[in-house]
Amino acid sequence: MKLLEMKDICKAFNGIPVLKKVNLSVEEGEVHALLGENGAGKSTLMNILTGVYTRDSGTISFNGHNMDHITVKKSEEMGIAFVHQELNLFNDMTVYENIFIGKEYVDKLGKCNKKKMIQETEKLFKKLNVEIDPLEKVENLKTSEKQLLEIVKALFSEAKLLILDEPTTALNNEEIAHLFDIIGKLRSQGTSFIFISHKMPEIFKISDRYTVLRNGEYIASGNIKDVSPEEITGLMVGAALSSRNVYETRKYGDVILKLKDFTGPGFEKINLEVKRGEIIGFTGLQGSGSSELMQCMFGITEAFGGTLSVYDKVVPRHSIHKAMKSGIAMLPSNRKENSVIGDMSLLENMYLAEHTLSAGKFHINKKAEQDKFENFKSMLDIKAQNCNDSILSLSGGNQQKVFLARWLNTNADILLLDNPTQGIDVGAKAEIYKLILNLAKKGKTILINTLEIPEIQKIADYCAVFYEGKIVKILEHEEINEQTVMLYSTNAVNA
Numbered sequence: 001m002k003l004l005e006m007k008d009i010c011k012a013f014n015g016i017p018v019l020k021k022v023n024l025s026v027e028e029g030e031v032h033a034l035l036g037e038n039g040a041g042k043s044t045l046m047n048i049l050t051g052v053y054t055r056d057s058g059t060i061s062f063n064g065h066n067m068d069h070i071t072v073k074k075s076e077e078m079g080i081a082f083v084h085q086e087l088n089l090f091n092d093m094t095v096y097e098n099i100f101i102g103k104e105y106v107d108k109l110g111k112c113n114k115k116k117m118i119q120e121t122e123k124l125f126k127k128l129n130v131e132i133d134p135l136e137k138v139e140n141l142k143t144s145e146k147q148l149l150e151i152v153k154a155l156f157s158e159a160k161l162l163i164l165d166e167p168t169t170a171l172n173n174e175e176i177a178h179l180f181d182i183i184g185k186l187r188s189q190g191t192s193f194i195f196i197s198h199k200m201p202e203i204f205k206i207s208d209r210y211t212v213l214r215n216g217e218y219i220a221s222g223n224i225k226d227v228s229p230e231e232i233t234g235l236m237v238g239a240a241l242s243s244r245n246v247y248e249t250r251k252y253g254d255v256i257l258k259l260k261d262f263t264g265p266g267f268e269k270i271n272l273e274v275k276r277g278e279i280i281g282f283t284g285l286q287g288s289g290s291s292e293l294m295q296c297m298f299g300i301t302e303a304f305g306g307t308l309s310v311y312d313k314v315v316p317r318h319s320i321h322k323a324m325k326s327g328i329a330m331l332p333s334n335r336k337e338n339s340v341i342g343d344m345s346l347l348e349n350m351y352l353a354e355h356t357l358s359a360g361k362f363h364i365n366k367k368a369e370q371d372k373f374e375n376f377k378s379m380l381d382i383k384a385q386n387c388n389d390s391i392l393s394l395s396g397g398n399q400q401k402v403f404l405a406r407w408l409n410t411n412a413d414i415l416l417l418d419n420p421t422q423g424i425d426v427g428a429k430a431e432i433y434k435l436i437l438n439l440a441k442k443g444k445t446i447l448i449n450t451l452e453i454p455e456i457q458k459i460a461d462y463c464a465v466f467y468e469g470k471i472v473k474i475l476e477h478e479e480i481n482e483q484t485v486m487l488y489s490t491n492a493v494n495a
Contacts (some may be wrong), residue, residue, distance in 0.1 A: 002061075003028045003161060003192050004049075009058035011044055018044050021058070022218045023115075024211050026161065029194040031183060033203045033224065036213035036236055037427045042196055045213070046163055050082045063160060081154030082163045085326055089146055091139035094338045095132055096121040099153050113221040123189040124152050128182050144175035151182065155191075162186075163194045168202060169422060172286035180206050198426065199452075200229040212236055236426050246433045247477065248441075252277045256445050257414055259297075266292030267469040269306065274447065276413070279440050280370035281456035281480070282449040284466030284489045290449045291333065292469075294416045298330040299323040310414065321356065329353070329412035333419035339403045340391055345374050348385040349402055354409045376405035380435055397428025404435065415439070417448040421455065433459050467491050 004026040011019040019041050026032045036042050047053045049060065051072040060067040062078055089098050096117050105113040105120075113400060121134040130148050138146065147167055154162050164183075168176045183193060183206060197203055198285050203210070204224055211221040212235040219235050253276030262270040267289035274280055282290035297299050297308055302318035309315065315326045323330075332339060342350055351369050373387045380401040384394055391399060400420060417436070421429045440446055450456060456463050463475040465488040473488040487493050 001028050002026070003063055004029070005059075005061045006045070006049065007059050009045060009048060009060070009156050010056045011048060011053060012056060018216045019048075019055075020217050022213060022216070023221075024193060024218075025221075026192050027209070028160075028192055029187050029190045030208040031187060031206050033195045033197070033207035033210040034213070035196075035203070035210055035232060036219075038361065040213040040236075041216040042213060043165075044216075046082060046165070046194070046196075049075065050080060050163070076157060079158060079160035080156060080163070081159035081161070083147070083150045083154060083167065084165050084400060089138050089149065091137070093138060094134065095136050095138060095141070095149060096134040096361055097139055098149060099124070099156050100364075103156070110362065120156075121152075124156060127187070128152065128155075129178075132181075142175075144171050144179070147171065147179065155186070159191070161192045161194065163196070165196045166198070167195075168199065174286075176202070191286070198429075200232065203232070204229060233426055246430065246437065248437055250277055250441055251438075252461075256311060258309040258312070259306065259311070262293070262296075262303060262308055263305040264292065264296035264303040265301050267296070267466070272447055272464065272471065273359065274414075276445055277440050277443050278462070279436065279446045279448065279460050281460035281463040282447060282466065283451060283453065283456060283463060283485060286451065288466035288489065289469035290464075290466045291418055293419050294330060294447065294449055295332075297323070298328060300330075301312055305404055324353070324356070324410060324412070327411075327413040328416065329407035329410055329414070330416040331400075331407060331418065331420055335423060339406075340399065342390070342392050344391060345388045346384055346394070346402055348390055349391045350376065350387075350405050351409060353406045366374075372409060373405070381431065393404065395428070397431065400428075401435070404432075408439075413443070413445060415446045417446060420448060420451055421450070421452075429455070451483050453480065456480055456485075465489050 002025055004024070006478045008021045008023065008026040009019050010017070010021060022036070022041060022045055024045065034042050044053065048055045049070070051070040051074060060070070061159045062080065065078070067078070093101070099121055100117045105116045107113055118134045125132055128148070128153065132141065132145050132149065138149070141149065151162065167179060171179065187193065195203070195207055197421050209221065209223055210232065212219040212232065214236060216269070255273050256276045257274040259270045259272040266287070266418050270293060282293070284290050292301070296303050299318055299320040299322060309447065310326045313326070315328070316322045341352070347369060363373070370387055376382065377384060382405070383398050391402060396400065421432055436446055436448070448456070448460065457480050460480065461477055463480045463485065464471045465473045465475065465485055467489055472491070475484065
């Protein structure tokens with residue numbers, strides 16, 4: 001039975017169409033993947049469903065009722081809950097207070113019944129096998145626990161449809177498995193989900209059906225079991241882009257980077273030599289040490305032993321500034337937490353890193369900085385109107401290009417890219433891959449850390465596989481495939 005039916009939905013902003021007769025239907029008790037690149041119209045469609053925007057035309061029915069004039073409150077009352085990628089929780093309040101805010105249990109005198117609310121919270125958690133203390137401050141929770149708390153909040157409001165927007169972005173493999181167990185349990189009880197994600201393995205693991213949007217238009221829908229990841233990608237970005245072979249062989253220079261018995265928090269005795277112009281992929285299970293190694297190389301954490309050398313000169317330990325002075329730059333993971341400075345413009349976000357190296361200057365030559373921004377905008381194909389616009393005005397892919405420009409602006413020879421395509425759509429990923437290869441052709445040495453093996457296959461000359469803090473295997477480009485990487489990253493070769 002259909003729970004949700006959206007037909008011929010149209011929406012325009014300032015006369016520019018962003019949705020053109022889009023259709024979406026969701027059955028009771030199913031996980032429905034809503035797919036498309038950033039800018040395809042997914043968020044606009046969901047904001048119409050939840051009352052944030054009003055549609056220009058089209059019809060919506062939910063649970064057998066026509067939804068004519070949707071407001072946020074009406075959408076929630078009908079049983080629709082939107083769990084955003086940027087979680088809407090109050091960090092300075094307790095777990096149970098977040099669940100009951102606006103819905104508090106009170107006695108006849110209007111006093112909150114704290115004991116009853118805590119008991120109800122414990123019942124909800126027990127039902128979903130969630131181990132969180134109802135009295136804990138939300139600010140002390142892990143990201144995965146906050147994600148589960150948002151879902152529990154929605155269930156307390158008796159939501160029939162949960163919209164999950166990139167719910168696994170900041171979760172490790174174990175946390176993702178737990179989340180999927182909960183989704184499966186709720187699905188079996190009749191709860192429906194709209195699952196928005198760019199991660200193909202997850203989409204095919206958890207989803208029953210799919211709908212693809214492209215450039216604000218409905219492209220296709222059907223059963224997940226009837227299509228392949230390659231077919232879905234083709235629908236999302238167009239067959240020409242999805243089938244493009246990215247990797248290119250190149251000539252390398254001399255050894256530029258050496259790690260000798262390099263040891264630090266989360267990794268030990270790493271020995272590695274990387275040549276100028278090479279691209280090395282780091283991978284392994286979550287927490288295997290690859291990300292931790294990058295952080296230590298950039299001076300975020302302190303090494304315990306061994307050496308890191310650039311051009312045969314040992315880089316002093318535990319200083320980001322010294323790493324930058326040695327020609328090392330790092331694009332960190334979790335873009336929104338570690339890169340975005342929301343109250344700064346595109347220009348300011350771009351020149352930030354270089355200005356820490358030239359802090360002795362008495363003033364900023366804005367014209368010179370604007371010229372540099374325009375050069376990077378052209379080189380990296382940053383889709384932006386004005387360098388004085390807010391960084392928040394750009395899509396995730398274009399934000400990431402600005403942050404790449406931030407580090408290229410330091411003239412660094414070695415680029416450490418930690419999960420650089422996180423939360424970025426398929427089309428933008430292809431552009432990032434092309435940029436990385438172009439930079440390598442120009443002599444930049446690039447180390448990229450990612451859990452996505454197809455990503456490494458597209459760009460890396462070699463792949464260093466980590467297991468429990470050590471490099472257990474280095475694969476040449478032709479040897480890189482998911483099965484081989486998994487054998488070493490799980491230590492199955494020695495099982």
